[in-house]
Amino acid sequence: MIEFYKNLKKLREEKGISLEDINKRTKINITILRSLENGEFAEISETYLRLFIRAYAAEIGADPDKTIFDLDDFLSIKDKGDQKREYLRNKVEEKVEEKVEEKVEEKVELNPNKRSAKDMRSDIIKGSVLIVILIFAIYIIRLINKEEINQHDNDSAEYVQSSPLNNFIDKSYINENLWKESLLNDFDILSESYQAIGSSPPLTFKITTAERVWYRYMIDSLKSLESVIPRGDNHQYKFNKSFKVIFNHSNTLSLYLNDNEIRNLKASPNPVIIDISYPNKQIKLQHFVSKL
Numbered sequence: 001m002i003e004f005y006k007n008l009k010k011l012r013e014e015k016g017i018s019l020e021d022i023n024k025r026t027k028i029n030i031t032i033l034r035s036l037e038n039g040e041f042a043e044i045s046e047t048y049l050r051l052f053i054r055a056y057a058a059e060i061g062a063d064p065d066k067t068i069f070d071l072d073d074f075l076s077i078k079d080k081g082d083q084k085r086e087y088l089r090n091k092v093e094e095k096v097e098e099k100v101e102e103k104v105e106e107k108v109e110l111n112p113n114k115r116s117a118k119d120m121r122s123d124i125i126k127g128s129v130l131i132v133i134l135i136f137a138i139y140i141i142r143l144i145n146k147e148e149i150n151q152h153d154n155d156s157a158e159y160v161q162s163s164p165l166n167n168f169i170d171k172s173y174i175n176e177n178l179w180k181e182s183l184l185n186d187f188d189i190l191s192e193s194y195q196a197i198g199s200s201p202p203l204t205f206k207i208t209t210a211e212r213v214w215y216r217y218m219i220d221s222l223k224s225l226e227s228v229i230p231r232g233d234n235h236q237y238k239f240n241k242s243f244k245v246i247f248n249h250s251n252t253l254s255l256y257l258n259d260n261e262i263r264n265l266k267a268s269p270n271p272v273i274i275d276i277s278y279p280n281k282q283i284k285l286q287h288f289v290s291k292l
Contacts, residue, residue: 004070009037012060022059026267027251028052041075048232051210051252055267065261187271187288193264195283201240203258203278208234210252217245243276250287257283 012022019033035043036053044052050068057067197203207215211231218224219239229235237243247253250272255262257276264285265272275284 003039004067004074005037005039008057008060008062008067011062012037015060017060022056025059026055027269028055039074041071048210048252051208051254054254055252058266187290190268190270190287190289191264191266192287193285195263195285197257197276197278197281197283198260199258201278202238203240203243203276204256205237205239205243205245205276206234206256206259207236208254208256213247213249213251213253215245215247217243219243239276241278244274246271246273 012019019030019037022028022033023030032044032052033056035041036056041049050071053067053071054064057064207213207229209229209231212228214226214228216224216226217237219237220241220243224244227235248271249269250265251267251269253265253267253272255265255274262274262283262285266287268287270290271288273284273286273288275286276282277284
């Protein structure tokens with residue numbers, strides 16, 4: 001198995017991109033970035049692993065889809081947390097069993113035919129002590145793993161950074177014209193890209209994110225509505241003609257149209273607009289940058 005994460009690190013270094021640069025652009029904790037480059041995927045909560053490595057790959061100019069494919073290929077067991085805990089428990093149990101067998105064999109060799117009641121009581125006590133040690137060791141292992149999970153959740157929380165759009169919901173341009181000129185009062189268009197629609201109605205728009213994100217959307221010609229996705233959750237919408245949506249950031253955002261990922265979406269603390277028009281057979285994506 002080719003350790004693909006080493007190739008990602010090599011690509012980053014060849015392009016002269018530092019982890020600090022990636023941290024500034026994506027707000028992904030540097031500890032997590034180092035774990036990605038070292039292949040320490042079990043150290044990252046699985047909820048965020050794919051979103052983090054996708055954002056990382058995009059920042060260094062690698063193919064995010066191929067990177068996700070390589071990651072899935074590399075991980076033979078999906079639940080790395082359970083695998084790690086099972087491995088540690090097995091190791092502890094093996095050590096305890098070895099110690100018990102050694103003690104029993106030692107007693108048998110010393111007194112193969114003369115086992116007094118005192119010896120038997122001593123063996124029972126020793127066996128009980130070893131069992132207590134085993135239970136305590138398993139408890140400690142679970143406690144350690146729980147602390148690691150909490151720590152990575154805290155690291156992930158650092159990924160949620162404030163943006164110039166903090167007052168976004170209070171702005172007057174969050175209305176029926178949210179994707180029009182009024183947004184340009186506070187933001188400039190950073191980039192604009194187009195993607196062809198290869199599917200036919202009804203269309204399904206899916207949003208996934210590793211962190212909390214606010215957005216406002218309009219389906220076909222209906223009134224616009226707003227919503228919030230909790231971190232690690234996803235929302236889906238069905239429509240026939242058009243779907244317009246503005247997000248207050250795209251840090252860990254992944255978007256799909258009929259299960260096909262929308263390309264050119266970059267991690268950013270600034271707003272992004274998606275305008276899907278079936279009559280025009282295209283998806284328009286706009287990234288914005290604050291004028292501040």
